[in-house]
Amino acid sequence: MNSAQIEIQLIASLVAIACAIPGTFLVLRKMAMISDAISHAILPGIVIGFFVTQDLNSPVLILLAALTGIITVVLVEYIQKTGLVKEDTAIGLVFPALFSIGVILIAKNANDVHLDVDAVLLGELAFAPFDRLLIGGTDVGPKSLWVIGSILLVTISLLILFFKELKVSTFDTGLSASLGFSPAIIHYGLMSVSSVTTVGAFDAVGAILVVALMIAPAASAYLLTTDLKKMLALAISFGVFSAVFGYWVAHWLDASIAGSITTMLGIVFLLVYLFAPSKGIIAVMYRERQQRTEVSLLTFLLHLKNHEELEERHVNHLYEHINWQKVRARSVLDLAQKNNMILIEKNIVSLTKKGNEFTSKAIDYIITNEDSQIEDMKDDFFLFRG
Amino acid sequence: MDKIAVKVDDLTVAYNYKPVLWDIDLEIPEGVLMAIVGPNGAGKSTLIKSILGILKPIAGSVTIYGKSYEKQRKLVAYVPQKGSVDWDFPTTALDVVMMGTYGSLGWIKRPGQKEKKSALEALEKVGMLAFKSRQISQLSGGQQQRIFLARALVQNASIYFMDEPFQGVDATTEIAIINILKELRKAGKTVIVVHHDLQTVPEYFDWVTFLNVKKIATGPVKDIFNDDNLTKTYGINYQVSIQE
Numbered sequence: 001m002n003s004a005q006i007e008i009q010l011i012a013s014l015v016a017i018a019c020a021i022p023g024t025f026l027v028l029r030k031m032a033m034i035s036d037a038i039s040h041a042i043l044p045g046i047v048i049g050f051f052v053t054q055d056l057n058s059p060v061l062i063l064l065a066a067l068t069g070i071i072t073v074v075l076v077e078y079i080q081k082t083g084l085v086k087e088d089t090a091i092g093l094v095f096p097a098l099f100s101i102g103v104i105l106i107a108k109n110a111n112d113v114h115l116d117v118d119a120v121l122l123g124e125l126a127f128a129p130f131d132r133l134l135i136g137g138t139d140v141g142p143k144s145l146w147v148i149g150s151i152l153l154v155t156i157s158l159l160i161l162f163f164k165e166l167k168v169s170t171f172d173t174g175l176s177a178s179l180g181f182s183p184a185i186i187h188y189g190l191m192s193v194s195s196v197t198t199v200g201a202f203d204a205v206g207a208i209l210v211v212a213l214m215i216a217p218a219a220s221a222y223l224l225t226t227d228l229k230k231m232l233a234l235a236i237s238f239g240v241f242s243a244v245f246g247y248w249v250a251h252w253l254d255a256s257i258a259g260s261i262t263t264m265l266g267i268v269f270l271l272v273y274l275f276a277p278s279k280g281i282i283a284v285m286y287r288e289r290q291q292r293t294e295v296s297l298l299t300f301l302l303h304l305k306n307h308e309e310l311e312e313r314h315v316n317h318l319y320e321h322i323n324w325q326k327v328r329a330r331s332v333l334d335l336a337q338k339n340n341m342i343l344i345e346k347n348i349v350s351l352t353k354k355g356n357e358f359t360s361k362a363i364d365y366i367i368t369n370e371d372s373q374i375e376d377m378k379d380d381f382f383l384f385r386g
Numbered sequence: 387m388d389k390i391a392v393k394v395d396d397l398t399v400a401y402n403y404k405p406v407l408w409d410i411d412l413e414i415p416e417g418v419l420m421a422i423v424g425p426n427g428a429g430k431s432t433l434i435k436s437i438l439g440i441l442k443p444i445a446g447s448v449t450i451y452g453k454s455y456e457k458q459r460k461l462v463a464y465v466p467q468k469g470s471v472d473w474d475f476p477t478t479a480l481d482v483v484m485m486g487t488y489g490s491l492g493w494i495k496r497p498g499q500k501e502k503k504s505a506l507e508a509l510e511k512v513g514m515l516a517f518k519s520r521q522i523s524q525l526s527g528g529q530q531q532r533i534f535l536a537r538a539l540v541q542n543a544s545i546y547f548m549d550e551p552f553q554g555v556d557a558t559t560e561i562a563i564i565n566i567l568k569e570l571r572k573a574g575k576t577v578i579v580v581h582h583d584l585q586t587v588p589e590y591f592d593w594v595t596f597l598n599v600k601k602i603a604t605g606p607v608k609d610i611f612n613d614d615n616l617t618k619t620y621g622i623n624y625q626v627s628i629q630e
Contacts, residue, residue, distance in 0.1 A: 028475065028476075030472075083402065161494050162494065163496075164491070164494075164496060164497070165488075167477070167485075168485050168488055170475070171471055171472070171475045171477065171482070172466060172471045172485070173470075174435070174440055174464065174466040174470055175464060175466060175485065175537075177438070177440040178438045178440060178459075178462070178464040178489075179459065179489035180456070180459050180489060180492075181493070222476065226477070226478070226521035227476055227477070227478070228476050230476075
């Protein structure tokens with residue numbers, strides 16, 4: 001690995017961390033699309049900032065462009081508040097308008113501006129190490145590394161200082177307001193951090209990847225944990241993993257770095273979506289199947305409990321009486337037998353003591369629907385686990 | 387009459403220039419357990435939210451023990467409607483109760499052992515200690531409401547505002563909640579509850595406010611909870627039998 005490669009991975013990782021932090025809160029606040037709006041709408045801010053400063057990494061440019069991000073949020077909220085259109089429509093109206101102004105500005109001034117539409121969309125991570133920061137003639141590293149590093153430092157400090165406020169206002173706006181933590185201040189604070197991060201990451205990874213880095217790691221983490229701190233940690237890990245691994249995929253395939261990182265983010269999400277232990281598709285399917293079987297078992301046990309007549313309890317008649325297919329009836333019968341809930345003597349099925357108690361308890365719960373009784377049932381049964 | 391806990395003067399609140407509360411004058415004496423009743427859209431939640439400064443009125447003022455709400459925040463606890471939050475939020479029952487302590491901590495300062503201890507005590511009071519580490523989406527509706535109540539208890543306030551605490555809870559939880567509210571009143575606290583079930587008003591509360599955009603009546607349940615006020619509030623001939 002040469003130093004340029006290390007620098008690119010370092011920049012990509014810092015961008016991933018800086019994006020994952022506000023991204024987690026955007027996902028929890030159901031505002032994922034606002035990051036898309038910001039990332040596109042800051043383009044005119046960047047172009048105008050570039051006219052003024054002639055330097056893509058200037059702090060003035062970053063603040064100017066971040067201001068465009070805030071304006072986007074304000075405009076979206078203003079249009080939405082009129083009640084004439086919904087929020088998603090408002091987003092769809094505002095950011096293409098601002099983005100197109102940026103595109104026109106670039107096209108009109110293509111000769112003097114060191115910016116093109118490809119770079120805007122996908123970034124120029126591969127070129128990042130060429131633009132060095134010199135202090136007193138000494139090379140201290142790529143400029144983008146310092147830019148994103150500073151932004152990350154500010155983001156982490158704000159996160160540590162205001163974690164409690166962010167949490168309460170995200171979970172319960174009403175309580176937050178009544179306690180004196182103004183939800184509006186926290187909302188615009190988060191929007192400002194998202195905007196500044198987006199601008200800082202823009203040069204390195206472009207408008208599209210920024211959105212992916214904000215949303216995909218947080219969405220993956222959301223499926224894996226029920227703890228906000230762990231969700232943040234996981235989102236950061238997924239982001240950094242995708243950044244580094246994506247870089248090497250790009251290296252092997254000789255393809256776009258931004259594209260490879262985004263692909264990795266997608267693959268990570270897909271794997272989590274499929275295999276997450278409790279919220280993943282496979283776990284959910286398994287649970288539903290289990291619940292179906294349990295309902296059948298309960299129906300069957302109840303049938304036995306309600307019918308004393310021998311003919312109703314004869315193995316061969318079960319198929320007709322409960323109206324099940326043979327395979328399903330067989331598997332339910334096996335399950336009941338395995339759990340010592342029934343006894344089969346001379347092809348006559350009867351409930352054991354355990355089976356009898358279990359049925360009463362389950363029926364009791366279903367009828368009364370009382371919380372206190374459900375608790376010990378939850379351990380035996382998927383059915384009662386919400 | 388005793389001290390006035392909450393005083394509302396000429397309060398008018400509007401959404402998009404359409405008044406939802408019109409010229410409300412209200413005095414809530416200290417130490418009452420009060421129901422706010424009225425039809426859907428009567429502005430019951432809006433009244434509470436305006437008192438708590440969550441919504442900005444277009445006219446009028448609110449005082450808590452004679453001072454503005456901003457100055458008296460720590461005297462007030464609020465239980466929002468259960469449906470107003472996302473119960474899939476990644477957090478535990480204990481953590482939600484801890485949020486009740488944030489107000490006394492103020493900005494930046496973090497909750498410590500002392501806050502955790504009072505949160506655990508509140509959980510015990512509502513019979514939810516065994517569920518402290520449970521993710522909140524894994525709780526039943528009644529349990530979630532108890533967690534909200536515990537969060538208000540932890541604020542150790544003088545005045546409690548609750549927005550429909552009995553909505554979607556089982557009978558056991560309803561009794562548990564009302565018993566805790568009655569205990570609060572016994573301890574001299576003022577409790578104000580947005581309430582839907584008219585049948586239980588005489589049994590649960592000692593004070594009632596009828597609201598339908600305007601204030602219809604307010605006072606002791608035994609004096610004003612009658613068919614006349616119910617009919618004025620709900621607009622139809624309303625008849626409930628009041629047990630003596």
